[in-house]
Amino acid sequence: MGRKQVEEIDVKKAKEARSAAADINSNYKQKYGFSVKESSVFKTKLGLDKRVVKQISQMKKEPSWMLEYRLQAYEVFKKKENPLWGGDLSKIDYEKIYYYLKPTDKEGKNWEDVPDDIKNTFERLGVPQAERQHLAGIKAQFDSEIVYGSLLNELKEEGVIFMGTDEALKKYPHFFDEYFGKVIPMHDNKFSALNSAVWSGGSFVYIPKGVKVKRPLQAYFRINAVNMGQFERTLIIADEGSEAHYVEGCTAPVYSADSLHSAVVEVIVKKSARFRYTTIQNWSNDVYNLVTKRARVEEDAIMEWVDGNLGSRLTMKYPSCYLVGPRAHGEVLSIAYASKGQHQDAGAKMIHIAPDTTSKIISKSISLRGGRSSYRGMIAVTQSAQNAKSRVECDALILDAISRSDTYPVMKIDNPTATIEHEATVSKIGEEKLFYLMSRGLTQEEAMGMVVSGFIEPIVKELPLEYAVELNRLIELEMEGSVG
Amino acid sequence: MENVFLKKINGKKCLRISKDTRLILVPNGEVSLDVELIKEGILVEVLVLYKLKNDESVFLQTTSIHSVPNTKCDVVVRAVLFDSSCSNYIGKIYIAKDAKGTSSYLEDNVLTIGEKTKNTSQPILEILADDVKASHGATTGRLDEASIYYLMTRGLTEKEAWDLLIEGFFDSILARIDEASLLAQVRKEIYDRK
Structure with missing residues (x-):
């Protein structure tokens, strides 16, 4: 083949690639925008009231204290207003959301047991069969319940528990007595109350004392029904001296109506333990992603949040670390990517309560095509936290004249021995670099x-x-x- | 560049500025200062210096507003907190959609010397234009013990060492004021205020 022909083909290919990428979320439909026909076995009625909450609890055959907890949370949810800061929440209609959907009758123990249409969805999502072998365990959330879960034997032998939160509530109630709703109480905010009332699915992880899990624990989440909110509830306990890495990635098909995702993630990192929680969210551009994530970090322990926000219409998410033990360390690494019609209101919170605690936040954001990204952060040092140290770096890139970038940090330092540094820059890509x-x-x-x-x-x-x-x-x- | 010493601001003050200006402020109590740059090509400096004792407190807010293209603003805050004093600062940079070529900087350094001081800093950026440079830096911390030790090995008493370091902390900014008489006034306001 002549050189010219090759060049022509290259040019053609490049053109195709370019037009395909013109707006990744506009051709989302072709790429990921399949939605498998709903075949839900049970669905609550549209909207939320006491009956719906009771129904959810009954369906799950929960202990009565959980039902009471849900009902109490529902009352709190009703009383609390939407937050007035952050993004525009006025378009969320809580009456137009299904709060619970049960896709299949039972959780599949093997891949073969998973229904075909659900399997299809995961295949389109790019969770190949072969890769499953390499994953330490998959918790795939389809609609509101876990349909597939596997756990490698080696993890089991070490005593690691990794299962759906619903299942764990039945099998290990003592963990729930001790930890559930303790790091993020239902009163924390409107969305933690909503989640506490209607939560369904999510992961439960327990890492026993001294166990170091080498491979990341992974979970895939997915929303697949129009107007379906997803309210997963994750509870993680890393016991003394343990180490683990949990990874969560999301992608969702496109709907016409607005969809709400409101998760609560509670992490307890005990003495000398180390835990990392990685999220990459790529919700479709009509999803409201309003998530509360918080870790309690004890003596000499380390907690790291790695947080990537690419999708959604509006994300409001501020992973936090409560540094309650001496020398505890918290870290957040965050990327936000705001394109057309998107507002990424992301950040981090570090609450220093014990002496000699340290923390670090690195945030990078990119705004383009009229997108808006905001960093919202909080560093608090209480009187009891002698010699706390914290460092925050926020860098933002604005790629065109119609986009916007904001930085809203708060540093509340009530102990004079603290050393706190904060730096933020906003700029466009330097001409000289491009040149x-x-x-x-x-x-x-x-x-x-x-x-x-x-x-x-x-x-x-x-x-x-x-x-x-x-x-x-x-x-x-x-x-x-x-x-x- | 014109020096303007803003004395006795109570409550909110909005300034619209159309020439190179250096604003100097020694805040007391509750102060809010909006500075809007309304002419292309100008440079505005805002120097804020204060020292608080006992249970004194300052609630300060500054906003740099860039409405037109190609302006430059530089806000520097230096505060020293003694005893159980309390400082609360919100420093905002706002760059409007049409204000291309803006360069805006805000720096907030707080020295906490007392045993029960409280400091809250909120440096905020709101950027609606793309061809801009905007950044801020904020620090809260104590004086370096090693510096004090060094000065004491040179024969200074501990108090003299502290005083010298605090003076240096303010002087790095005061050095920008190029009028001797004004400089003396500002110094007096910082150190001798009741």
């Missing part, structure tokens, strides 16, 4: 893509390989349409 790369033969698009990849690199390198590859590819594709 240099272009002088080396890159197109403007390629150059911009490279600068953006470099910008988020410090966080991407902390992700498991498959997520890092996916994230880089996604950003690369998005960037291709962004010039001119």
Whole structure:
């Protein structure tokens, strides 16, 4: 084949790739926008009242204290107003949401037992059969209940518990007595109250004393019904001296109506333990993602949140660490990517309660095509936290004139021995950087893509390989349409 | 560049500025200062310095508003907190949609010397334009014990060492004021205020 022909094919390919990537979420439908026909066995009525809450609890055959807890939370939810800060929540209609959907009768023990249409969904999602072998265990949430769960034998032998929260409530009630709703009480905010009332699914993880789990524990979440909210509830306990990494990734098909995702994630990191929680969310652009995530970090323990927000219409999520034991350390690494019609209101909170506690927050955000990204953070040092240290870095890139970037940090330092540093910058991509790369033969698009990849690199390198590859590819594709 | 010493601001003050200006403020109690840059090409500096004792407190808010293209604003806050004093600062940079070529910076450094001080800092950025540079830095911390030790090995008493370091902390900013008489006034206001 002549050289010219090859070039022509390359140009053609590049054009195709470009048009495909013109707006990744506009062709979401072709790529991920399949929605398998609903075959839910049970669905509560539209909207929320006491009866719906009771019905959910009955369906799950829960202990009576959980029903009481749910009902009490429902009352709190009714009383609390939407927060007035952050994003625009006025368009959420709580009466137009199904609060519980039960997709199949029982949880599949083997892959073979999982119903075909659900299996299809996961295949389209890119959870290949072969890869399952490498995952330490999969908790896949389809609609509101776990349909598939597996746990490698080695984990079982070490005493690690990794299962659906509903199942764990039945099998290990003593953990729930001690920890459920203790890190994030129902009164915390409107959405934690809502979750406490209607929660369903989510993961329960217990890592016994001294156990170090080498491979990440993974969970896939998915919403698949129109107007279906997802209210998963995750409870994680890393016992003394243990180590583990939990990974959660989301992608959802496109709907016409607004969808609400409101999870609660509670993590308890005991003395000298180390826990990392990684999330990459890529909800479709009509999802409200309002999530409360909090960790209680005890003496000498380390908690790390790695948080990537790419999708959703509005995300309000501020993973936090309550540093309650001496020398506890908290860390948040956060990426936000706000494109057309999106508002990413993400950040982190570090509450220093014990002496010699340390924390670090690194946040990177990119706004383009009229998107808005906001960093909202809090560093609090109480009087009891002698010699606390904290460092916050927020960097934001704005790629065009119609986008917006904000930074809203609060530093509340009630102990004079604290050392607190905060730095934030907002800028566009430097002309000289682009010029240099272009002088080396890159197109403007390629150059911009490279600068953006470099910008988020410090966080991407902390992700498991498959997520890092996916994230880089996604950003690369998005960037291709962004010039001119 | 014109120096303006803003004395006795109570409550809220809004300034619309159209030429190179250096604003100096020694806040007391509750103060809110909005500075809007309304002419292209100008530079505005805002220097805020204060020292609090006993249970004194300051509630301060500054907002740098960039409404037109190509303006530059630099806000520097230096506070020293003694005893159980309390400082609460909200420093905002707002860059409007049309204000291309803006460069805006805010720096907030608080020294906590007393045993029961409280400090809250909220540096805020709201950026609606793209061709801009905007950043802020905020620190809260104590004086370096090693510096005090060093000065004491040179024959200073502990009190003299503290005083010298605090003076240096303010002087790094005061050095920008190029009028001797004004500088003396500002110093007096910082150190001798009742």
